[in-house]
Amino acid sequence: EPEVTQTPSHQVTQMxxxxxxxxxxxxxxxxxxxxxxxxxxxxxFLVSFYNNEISEKSEIFDDQFSVERPDGSNFxxxxxxxxxxxxxxxxxxSKGDRWTGELFFGEGSRLTVL
Amino acid sequence: xxxxxQIPAALSVPEGENLVLNCSFTDSAIYNLQWFRQDPGKGLxxxxxxxxxxxxxxxxxxxxxxxKSSGRSTLYIAASQPxxxxxxxxxxxxxxxxxxxxFGKGTKLTVNP
Numbered sequence: 599e600p601e602v603t604q605t606p607s608h609q610v611t612q613m614x615x616x617x618x619x620x621x622x623x624x625x626x627x628x629x630x631x632x633x634x635x636x637x638x639x640x641x642x643f644l645v646s647f648y649n650n651e652i653s654e655k656s657e658i659f660d661d662q663f664s665v666e667r668p669d670g671s672n673f674x675x676x677x678x679x680x681x682x683x684x685x686x687x688x689x690x691x692s693k694g695d696r697w698t699g700e701l702f703f704g705e706g707s708r709l710t711v712l
Numbered sequence: 713x714x715x716x717x718q719i720p721a722a723l724s725v726p727e728g729e730n731l732v733l734n735c736s737f738t739d740s741a742i743y744n745l746q747w748f749r750q751d752p753g754k755g756l757x758x759x760x761x762x763x764x765x766x767x768x769x770x771x772x773x774x775x776x777x778x779x780k781s782s783g784r785s786t787l788y789i790a791a792s793q794p795x796x797x798x799x800x801x802x803x804x805x806x807x808x809x810x811x812x813x814x815f816g817k818g819t820k821l822t823v824n825p
Contacts, residue, residue: 631811633813640815640816640817640818641756641801641803641813641815642815643812643814646811646812653811654810654811654812656812687753689755689756691756696811697743697744697805698743698744698763700746700758700761701746701758701813702758703748703755703756703757703758705754705755706754706755708753
């Protein structure tokens, strides 16, 4: 069964360092997303991406964050200068249809900022 | 602004019991609602997607119902098993141009052998 894959599963970084989280969405999907979940809190939306551009972003997704689809399969989330409060589980997700499609999530990348 | 509430927050049942998890949402103008399960430290696994035009959706021992006008959805789990232990999340996709799913805090289910 097709699945969304994410790497790394866990990354530890120092405050102020850049981090790139990688995702391979399901191959025939067109809509890509990043969500995050701070420990013990709700899953929250960060950004949506379609046709090589951001279609929507939340207030959390400030100038420190960026997304890119560098090739036909990968979808990345970059945090330019990490802060302690960026520590969270980051989930990539994809779907085939924007409004009626089922959203499939990856296993997540746990980011720990020290 | 869409808000999602899930009741109960936690539920502990003996194996074999049938159970109902509740989800309510404040904005009934939705495209669909999705139910997920999340195991500790893991990703979200999609269980069921129910479109706004549907009243019910079934997959194996799971049945989700949707009452859009009252802003409610229920997830019914039949003959629960220890492997069903997880946190269950519901998330509506709201009309109005936003693509984001809004999640509740979830119901943490424990099924005891």
